Amino acid sequence: MWGAVAKPRPDYPAPEAIAALVDAEGRLAVRVTPGARVESLEIADGRLLAKVRVKPEDGKATAAVQDLLATALGMAPSRLSLLRGATSREKLFRIGD
Numbered sequence: 001m002w003g004a005v006a007k008p009r010p011d012y013p014a015p016e017a018i019a020a021l022v023d024a025e026g027r028l029a030v031r032v033t034p035g036a037r038v039e040s041l042e043i044a045d046g047r048l049l050a051k052v053r054v055k056p057e058d059g060k061a062t063a064a065v066q067d068l069l070a071t072a073l074g075m076a077p078s079r080l081s082l083l084r085g086a087t088s089r090e091k092l093f094r095i096g097d
Helices: 015-019 062-074
Strands: 027-033 040-044 047-051 080-084 090-095
Touching: 015 062, 027 062, 040 062, 040 080, 047 062, 062 080, 062 090
Parallel strands: 027 047
Antiparallel strands: 027 090, 040 047, 080 090
16 A cells, blocks of 8 residues: 655745845735646745745635745745735735734
8 A cells, every 4th residue: 555645844044035135115025836847935036935825816816825824934924925926926915924
């Protein structure tokens, strides 16, 4: 019998590196790739790129990105709010206090 295969842990940049991308008003821009093979966050050309396995239906990909960001930053997902981009690959989140 084959056992369950463990999901690989997402790869995150350091929380300090992500926090450095937050602007003075507490906003963080994220470029999202839904339907990816593996979940990850990476910084490329001064931008945060998020890859999530979930398909972009009914806000599921946005919720997955919010959870991924919260985990990488070590905070609760409720401290992140989506300001813009509910149906776009370009999203803007506010990091709450």
